Amino acid sequence: MSVSYLTSKARPVLVGAAGRGSVAVEQIKTGEVIVAFGGRAMGRDEFDLLPEGQRSRSIQIEDHLYLAGAPEPEPADFINHSCQPNCGLSGATVVLAMRDIEPGEPLTYDYATSDGSDYDEFDCMCGVATCRGKVTGQDWMLPDLQVRYRGWFSPYLANRIAVLSRPSGQRRAFAY
Ligand SMILES: [Zn+2]
Numbered sequence: 001m002s003v004s005y006l007t008s009k010a011r012p013v014l015v016g017a018a019g020r021g022s023v024a025v026e027q028i029k030t031g032e033v034i035v036a037f038g039g040r041a042m043g044r045d046e047f048d049l050l051p052e053g054q055r056s057r058s059i060q061i062e063d064h065l066y067l068a069g070a071p072e073p074e075p076a077d078f079i080n081h082s083c084q085p086n087c088g089l090s091g092a093t094v095v096l097a098m099r100d101i102e103p104g105e106p107l108t109y110d111y112a113t114s115d116g117s118d119y120d121e122f123d124c125m126c127g128v129a130t131c132r133g134k135v136t137g138q139d140w141m142l143p144d145l146q147v148r149y150r151g152w153f154s155p156y157l158a159n160r161i162a163v164l165s166r167p168s169g170q171r172r173a174f175a176y
Pocket of ligand 1: 084125127130131132
């Protein structure tokens with residue numbers, strides 16, 4: 001039994017050298033749930049002991065907390081990153097359609113909205129004109145992304161952004 005949910009309107013596919021991705025198999029409307037990630041929550045020390053493949057199928061859910069995906073790949077694991085995505089986060093673990101999506105379209109979200117540490121950084125080959133080239137755990141700090149994904153950040157990142165935008169005297173200290 002899978003730990004994560006994937007809508008029946010999507011399925012995993014092989015995508016070139018990058019490995020696997022997911023595509024829509026029928027039309028998906030704005031706001032429909034694509035994926036709900038499940039797994040086992042753990043701190044960074046324990047998370048770092050997992051195999052790299054499993055870590056790449058996991059999601060950061062708080063400053064120092066990660067939701068580790070299943071040990072073996074599941075259909076829901078292959079929502080890839082794109083710098084111009086058609087899906088976005090709702091809360092820390094649910095992925096929604098940001099717009100109407102047609103059959104055959106790859107399903108993607110921007111990892112800048114979920115990742116706030118360096119556990120899954122890579123050279124991006126998403127191919128869009130606005131591709132950042134490298135995806136890092138610091139991308140949530142980019143001002144243009146903070147504007148573009150307002151309302152789509154994981155709650156812990158939305159909180160970081162809100163704190164950073166306050167006058168400096170009111171900032172709460174973070175350790176990340
Ligand atoms: Zn890209």
